[in-house]
Amino acid sequence: MKPARPELDPLYRLWLHPSPGPLPGASPTQIAEAEMESAGRRATLHLDPSHTELGTDGFEIGPGDRVIATTEKGLLSGTYRWLQEEAPRIEVPRVALRMLQHWDDLDGFVERGYAGRSLFDWSTLPDHPDPRLWDYARACASVGINAICPTNVNAAAEVLRPAFLHKAAALADLLRPYGIRLFLTARFSAPMELDGLPTADPLDPEVRAWWTHKLAEIYRRIPDFGGLVVKANSEGQPGPQDYGRTHAEGANLLAEALAPHGGRVLWRAFVYSDQPSTDRAAQAYDEFAPLKDQFLPQVQIQVKYGPIDFQPREPYHPLFGTLAPSQAVMEFQITKEYLGFSSHLAFLASLWREVLAAPLDQGAVSGAVSGIVGVANLGDEPSWCGSLFDQANWFAFGRLSWDPELAPASIAEEWVRLTLGPDPNVAGKVTEMLLRSHEAVVNTMTPLGLAHLMGSGHHYGPAPWADDLPREDWNPTYFHRADREGIGFDRTATGSGQLLQYPPGWQARWSDPATIDLNYLLWFHHLGWDHQLTTGRTVWQELVHRYHWGCREVAAIREIWAGLEPFLPRAVHQPALEKLDIQMEESEWWRDACLAYFGSLCRRAWPEGYPQPKKSLAEYRAIRHEGIAGDPAR
Ligand code: GCV
Numbered sequence: 001m002k003p004a005r006p007e008l009d010p011l012y013r014l015w016l017h018p019s020p021g022p023l024p025g026a027s028p029t030q031i032a033e034a035e036m037e038s039a040g041r042r043a044t045l046h047l048d049p050s051h052t053e054l055g056t057d058g059f060e061i062g063p064g065d066r067v068i069a070t071t072e073k074g075l076l077s078g079t080y081r082w083l084q085e086e087a088p089r090i091e092v093p094r095v096a097l098r099m100l101q102h103w104d105d106l107d108g109f110v111e112r113g114y115a116g117r118s119l120f121d122w123s124t125l126p127d128h129p130d131p132r133l134w135d136y137a138r139a140c141a142s143v144g145i146n147a148i149c150p151t152n153v154n155a156a157a158e159v160l161r162p163a164f165l166h167k168a169a170a171l172a173d174l175l176r177p178y179g180i181r182l183f184l185t186a187r188f189s190a191p192m193e194l195d196g197l198p199t200a201d202p203l204d205p206e207v208r209a210w211w212t213h214k215l216a217e218i219y220r221r222i223p224d225f226g227g228l229v230v231k232a233n234s235e236g237q238p239g240p241q242d243y244g245r246t247h248a249e250g251a252n253l254l255a256e257a258l259a260p261h262g263g264r265v266l267w268r269a270f271v272y273s274d275q276p277s278t279d280r281a282a283q284a285y286d287e288f289a290p291l292k293d294q295f296l297p298q299v300q301i302q303v304k305y306g307p308i309d310f311q312p313r314e315p316y317h318p319l320f321g322t323l324a325p326s327q328a329v330m331e332f333q334i335t336k337e338y339l340g341f342s343s344h345l346a347f348l349a350s351l352w353r354e355v356l357a358a359p360l361d362q363g364a365v366s367g368a369v370s371g372i373v374g375v376a377n378l379g380d381e382p383s384w385c386g387s388l389f390d391q392a393n394w395f396a397f398g399r400l401s402w403d404p405e406l407a408p409a410s411i412a413e414e415w416v417r418l419t420l421g422p423d424p425n426v427a428g429k430v431t432e433m434l435l436r437s438h439e440a441v442v443n444t445m446t447p448l449g450l451a452h453l454m455g456s457g458h459h460y461g462p463a464p465w466a467d468d469l470p471r472e473d474w475n476p477t478y479f480h481r482a483d484r485e486g487i488g489f490d491r492t493a494t495g496s497g498q499l500l501q502y503p504p505g506w507q508a509r510w511s512d513p514a515t516i517d518l519n520y521l522l523w524f525h526h527l528g529w530d531h532q533l534t535t536g537r538t539v540w541q542e543l544v545h546r547y548h549w550g551c552r553e554v555a556a557i558r559e560i561w562a563g564l565e566p567f568l569p570r571a572v573h574q575p576a577l578e579k580l581d582i583q584m585e586e587s588e589w590w591r592d593a594c595l596a597y598f599g600s601l602c603r604r605a606w607p608e609g610y611p612q613p614k615k616s617l618a619e620y621r622a623i624r625h626e627g628i629a630g631d632p633a634r
Contacts, residue, residue: 002117002380006132009382010571014139015395015418017083022134028072028177032079035138043067043082045075057146057179058092073179080142084418091402097264097300097329097371098401099147099183100140101229102378106156106164112335112459112630114342115379115386120150126170133174136378141178143398148180153231153268154632155185157193160214169221181226183266188230188250189238190214201243202253211257219261227263228254229302234271247271247287248294255298266329266373267295269303269319272473279489279496280473281307285318289501295326300371302329305355307498308479310375311451312339312442313351315510315520316358318501320369329371330356334393336377337459338452339441341629342386343582345557346441347434349396349408356404358506372401388576391419392434409435425567433557440557442519443550444587445594448543449488449523452479453594458628461586462593465621480522482601486529487539488522499524518542529602541607543598547591548610554580554587593620 006012007019017039023031029045036042043065051070054060059069059078065086067078081091103111104118121130140148150171151159158164172182191197191210200207218225232239232250240250251267258265272283288301295301301323306314310333320328332352339346359369374397377385385391392415399411412434416427445462446453453464453476467477481489491498492511499507510516513525518533529540537545558580565573592613599606600617613620627634 002121003382006380006382007135010569011383011388011391011575012135014384014391015084015415016139016142019135019138022129022131023177024174026177028076028179031138031177032067032076035079035083039083041083043079045079047072047075053092054090055092057144058090060090061086061088063088076141076177076179077144080138084142084414093144093402094404095369095372095401097147097373098145098398099149099226099266099371099373100145100334100376100378100397101149101153101183101331101373102376103152103154103335104150105152106158109634110379110630111152111154111632112333112337112375113377113379114335114629115377115384115390116381117379118150119378119380120171122164122167125167129170129174132380133171136384137175137178137180139384139394140180140398143395144402145398146179146181147183147226148175149183149185149226149229149266151185153185153229154235154237155187155231157187157190159184160186160190160218161194162217165218165221172222172225176224181224182222183226183229184218186228186230186254187238188232188240188242199243200238202240202245202249203243208253208256211253215254215257215261215263219263225261225263227258227265227298229266229268230254231268231270234268246291246294248291248299251299251301252294252296255296259296259298264298264300266300266302266371268331269301270309270331279491279498280478281489281491282496282498282501285322285498285501288319289322292323292326297327300327300329302331302371302373304331304333305352308451310338312346312438312446313449313519314355314451315502315506315523316355318498320359321503322501327370329373330359330369332372332374332397334374334377334390334397335630336390336393337630338445338454339438340445340583340586341460342377342390343579343586344441345387345389345433345437345580345583346393347389347396347408347412347437348393349400349406349411350435350438352396352400353404353408356400360404369404372397372404374401383575387579388419388572389434389437389579391415420568420572423567426564429560429564433560436553436557440550440553440587443546444554444590445550447546447550448518448539449520450480451523452476455625457633458625458631460625460628461623462590462620464594464597465617481526482598484601484603486527486531487543487598487602488526489524490526491524495526529604537607538604540598540602540604544595544607544610547595551584551587551591554584558584588614589620593617593623596620 020034020038046068049070059074069075108117189200233241254265269284303319395415396411412431416430455461455463464476467475531539596613596617
């Protein structure tokens with residue numbers, strides 16, 4: 001059920017001034033004027049094509065409240081930024097493609113969504129778009145997002161049916177003045193499913209003709225269509241390998257059909273073999289690196305930030321910096337599938353900056369990363385994101401994809417000021433909460449480089465013991481490899497060898513357990529429980545220490561927020577406090593369940609000064625959950 005008047009909720013406003021409401025048919029300049037009117041402040045707008053240094057999206061904020069850009073789109077971006085921060089400056093985006101991808105099914109279910117149902121109600125399109133879509137567009141535009149894909153990568157072929165494209169065209173018309181281009185997901189078997197072709201083989205002439213006609217049809221309806229997003233031969237989705245063809249042959253089929261229209265194909269590299277024989281973390285690299293010279297220029301390879309799957313912490317994916325001359329796009333997950341859904345506070349700019357560090361080190365984000373996409377955390381709840389603090393992640397995604405060099409602290413400060421106001425009693429404290437939050441969540445769930453300990457399927461809560469899924473590499477036990485003797489996944493040359501996929505400098509950083517950053521220790525190394533660490537503790541003691549440290553951090557963050565009650569409206573403060581209470585409970589559950597389990601394997605003395613788990617391992621193992629939000633097996 002849609003909330004009747006979501007705009008009346010105090011969280012609806014996001015980081016923005018009051019909305020001017022739907023502006024059907026308005027140009028970007030008219031929208032900029034309406035926004036200033038609504039904010040009660042006015043800059044002068046100058047369209048000046050001679051400022052080529054600003055590109056098409058950039059802008060200058062000049063002295064005397066002048067916004068200068070070469071395009072109307074640039075003027076609108078500049079206006080939003082001027083309304084956020086008036087100081088004179090030039091801003092030009094460092095990354096060309098800054099895209100939100102929604103995992104929304106056509107029936108309104110949001111895969112891994114924790115904020116209600118889809119914002120896109122296709123039954124009302126094309127004639128009666130939900131007024132909320134204009135507020136969605138302005139929020140995206142206000143942080144520099146310039147593309148969206150509203151349909152799930154686990155794609156329905158129906159997305160490409162004429163009746164749906166008619167609806168999609170109406171959405172594209174609505175988004176266009178905000179400088180946002182529409183992409184759609186393509187199911188690789190669509191020619192068979194929609195038009196009864198006997199095959200979807202990318203080298204089959206009839207299949208090629210089908211895609212050529214389909215793209216021509218899309219561009220007739222949506223002249224500035226961005227392109228297609230494809231998940232192929234991954235987790236059961238159809239793809240070119242069904243016909244003995246490569247990912248390059250599959251992607252190029254679509255690239256050729258898109259080329260005459262200037263569109264792109266975002267081809268996902270989230271693949272792992274159906275018959276796992278090698279380390280899962282190695283498989284996407286093994287599959288894609290040998291193909292890097294074979295992709296057409298219209299292909300952008302969309303790679304998750306880490307080699308497994310959006311874990312609370314992962315080392316960066318070794319495909320970044322490897323794929324040239326092909327282009328790589330970095331994929332983030334704004335929705336917190338593995339970081340506590342919308343009930344935990346985890347400010348993700350901290351995580352994203354960590355994984356951007358390698359491409360940044362290599363000197364050129366635009367070389368190693370030609371685009372940044374984020375899996376949206378949005379739904380039809382009045383708060384858009386399920387909680388106040390998750391709004392910060394939508395904001396941070398936009399800001400960081402515009403400028404990947406931005407420091408998490410400056411993004412946090414900006415969001416806090418715009419969302420909660422400049423009150424010095426509040427601003428510094430909430431910024432501090434955000435900046436401490438990611439590390440806290442990592443430590444309450446997967447400290448020391450552990451990964452994928454979550455409950456099977458729905459990914460809610462801890463289940464480090466789970467070992468009964470049909471695929472070995474879906475089980476937590478596959479990832480942590482703990483037994484009586486030790487814990488961790490040996491990915492060094494003497495183990496799976498996945499570490500060798502990284503450039504020598506990174507190999508050197510991570511190959512020695514004595515010098516590796518402990519945050520990646522058990523990701524790359526299998527160590528005995530009694531192995532001594534530089535902290536003075538053994539591996540077992542350090543694990544206990546970090547789980548407890550994480551929970552103490554969550555308690556401290558909650559306390560800071562509780563203390564802000566006198567300074568914030570109750571309707572803003574109270575729901576966030578309730579979420580922090582849930583986080584506190586769930587963090588203790590995570591800590592105690594994981595330590596009960598690992599403790600039962602290692603059977604070492606319980607380190608002094610740390611309380612033991614509140615319940616027995618059997619009790620934790622008996623906990624069952626059903627009907628969890630966002631679970632595709634609903
Ligand atoms: C859209 C993870 C999620 C799936 C998701 C997949 C992907 O495995 O659990 O829900 O599917 O990633 O990124 O394709």
